[in-house]
Amino acid sequence: MKELVLGGARSGKSQFAEDQARATGKQLIYIATGGAGDDEMAQRIALHQRSRGDQWTLIEEPVKLAEAISSVDCKDKAIVIDCLTLWLTNCLMQDVFEEEKNAFLEVLPTLNSDIFIVSNEVGSGIVPLGALSRQFVDQSGWLHQSLAKICDRVNLIVAGLPLNLKGA
Amino acid sequence: MKELVLGGARSGKSQFAEDQARATGKQLIYIATGGAGDDEMAQRIALHQRSRGDQWTLIEEPVKLAEAISSVDCKDKAIVIDCLTLWLTNCLMQDVFEEEKNAFLEVLPTLNSDIFIVSNEVGSGIVPLGALSRQFVDQSGWLHQSLAKICDRVNLIVAGLPLNLKGA
Amino acid sequence: MKELVLGGARSGKSQFAEDQARATGKQLIYIATGGAGDDEMAQRIALHQRSRGDQWTLIEEPVKLAEAISSVDCKDKAIVIDCLTLWLTNCLMQDVFEEEKNAFLEVLPTLNSDIFIVSNEVGSGIVPLGALSRQFVDQSGWLHQSLAKICDRVNLIVAGLPLNLKGA
Numbered sequence: 128m129k130e131l132v133l134g135g136a137r138s139g140k141s142q143f144a145e146d147q148a149r150a151t152g153k154q155l156i157y158i159a160t161g162g163a164g165d166d167e168m169a170q171r172i173a174l175h176q177r178s179r180g181d182q183w184t185l186i187e188e189p190v191k192l193a194e195a196i197s198s199v200d201c202k203d204k205a206i207v208i209d210c211l212t213l214w215l216t217n218c219l220m221q222d223v224f225e226e227e228k229n230a231f232l233e234v235l236p237t238l239n240s241d242i243f244i245v246s247n248e249v250g251s252g253i254v255p256l257g258a259l260s261r262q263f264v265d266q267s268g269w270l271h272q273s274l275a276k277i278c279d280r281v282n283l284i285v286a287g288l289p290l291n292l293k294g295a
Numbered sequence: 296m297k298e299l300v301l302g303g304a305r306s307g308k309s310q311f312a313e314d315q316a317r318a319t320g321k322q323l324i325y326i327a328t329g330g331a332g333d334d335e336m337a338q339r340i341a342l343h344q345r346s347r348g349d350q351w352t353l354i355e356e357p358v359k360l361a362e363a364i365s366s367v368d369c370k371d372k373a374i375v376i377d378c379l380t381l382w383l384t385n386c387l388m389q390d391v392f393e394e395e396k397n398a399f400l401e402v403l404p405t406l407n408s409d410i411f412i413v414s415n416e417v418g419s420g421i422v423p424l425g426a427l428s429r430q431f432v433d434q435s436g437w438l439h440q441s442l443a444k445i446c447d448r449v450n451l452i453v454a455g456l457p458l459n460l461k462g463a
Numbered sequence: 464m465k466e467l468v469l470g471g472a473r474s475g476k477s478q479f480a481e482d483q484a485r486a487t488g489k490q491l492i493y494i495a496t497g498g499a500g501d502d503e504m505a506q507r508i509a510l511h512q513r514s515r516g517d518q519w520t521l522i523e524e525p526v527k528l529a530e531a532i533s534s535v536d537c538k539d540k541a542i543v544i545d546c547l548t549l550w551l552t553n554c555l556m557q558d559v560f561e562e563e564k565n566a567f568l569e570v571l572p573t574l575n576s577d578i579f580i581v582s583n584e585v586g587s588g589i590v591p592l593g594a595l596s597r598q599f600v601d602q603s604g605w606l607h608q609s610l611a612k613i614c615d616r617v618n619l620i621v622a623g624l625p626l627n628l629k630g631a
Contacts, residue, residue: 137436268473275622286439292624305604454607456628
């Protein structure tokens with residue numbers, strides 16, 4: 128089972144993904160794509176970790192997502208990837224997005240783990256002015272479309288509650 | 296009955312909440328949290344008042360929402376709170392959000408009025424750059440999650456039409 | 464049949480509208496409201512054209528939408544208007560939005576073509592600071608509400624998938 132969990136900032140999407148991963152009864156893996164770049168970010172990460180509890184194995188991987196997810200440690204587990212948006216940002220900044228995206232989209236359907244992919248829905252505000260922000264919104268939207276085709280289930284989370292888009 | 300009515304700017308969320316309040320057949324109370332700080336805002340408020348008609352008792356309360364809603368005037372009525380976003384902004388600016396939020400979340404389930412809480416869905420665009428804006432988006436999202444748990448019904452309004460999230 | 468197809472940037476809304484237009488079996492018309500103002504925009508337009516294929520008759524009309532859509536060429540066809548957001552921007556910049564909007568809303572219900580109207584959902588992020596951006600968000604939201612009343616069907620597209628708001 129692969130699921131795409133979309134939602135705005137503080138929509139409860141991570142919590143929703145974690146609850147579903149727990150419900151599988153499988154061993155739990157948490158792939159964090161964000162590094163603690165500054166104090167505010169470090170606080171957010173610590174807050175997330177406290178609310179998750181310690182039944183999770185944490186893997187930190189900002190860029191090589193395809194490699195991480197197809198490693199032997201991730202076989203037949205329940206995996207939360209949190210979040211795709213930071214991974215996209217990291218890949219764009221290191222100019223490796225095309226190859227990393229292709230690798231991820233290629234390996235994803237071949238895996239037998241239950242995978243819950245958390246990502247920010249960023250396209251529903253005013254189109255941002257900078258060319259870089261626009262590129263980010265573009266790549267994010269196209270990536271979500273590609274993943275929605277691959278995934279068995281897609282939910283949009285609003286105020287902690289799911290709007291089902293695919294595979295109820 | 297408590298309902299959370301979410302929606303973007305000009306999504307028709309206020310109209311939707313007012314229509315539902317009217318349908319209860321109870322006496323109508325309108326709690327406005329926004330003051331007329333400038334000409335543009337004054338125009339928006341006047342426009343809202345004209346479209347509502349005059350069967351409504353207006354209470355203006357920018358900050359002490361828990362106090363207003365639990366007053367004797369609000370007992371057994373149909374109440375629209377419009378909107379939570381301005382109240383959140385006012386509370387953050389006066390540095391009283393924690394206590395006002397806790398008071399509101401505590402008193403809300405104890406009231407026997409039908410309460411329709413209108414709030415902006417602000418988290419679905421690009422994450423804003425300023426720490427203050429991010430704090431606002433965070434608090435707004437967490438507040439919506441807390442309220443969604445308390446409320447019997449939650450709707451997201453898009454183009455004047457509801458997407459039902461809870462309690463159809 | 465008239466349908467309003469809303470969605471954020473890169474949500475797959477154009478593709479969704481085109482697929483539905485094709486499914487009618489009628490002759491296909493594509494009304495493009497955006498001009499190639501700069502290189503980035505020209506690239507986007509070229510990309511859209513390639514993905515559409517060449518069964519479409521292209522009409523480019525940045526402002527006079529009511530006139531274009533009620534012309535003899537558009538009679539009893541399947542028409543995609545892509546997108547309303549650029550048309551709104553063009554009309555606001557030329558200060559002709561009130562009359563063009565009224566003309567469009569008046570003529571739309573009288574037409575016998577199947578019309579798929581693509582528009583950006585821009586109101587779900589932080590309220591922008593500039594008065595012009597706010598006016599744009601306001602007009603966009605009110606326009607969507609007016610159109611949603613006229614249209615037989617309304618869908619919000621997220622990650623290429625529809626959330627049905629009206630007329631499933």
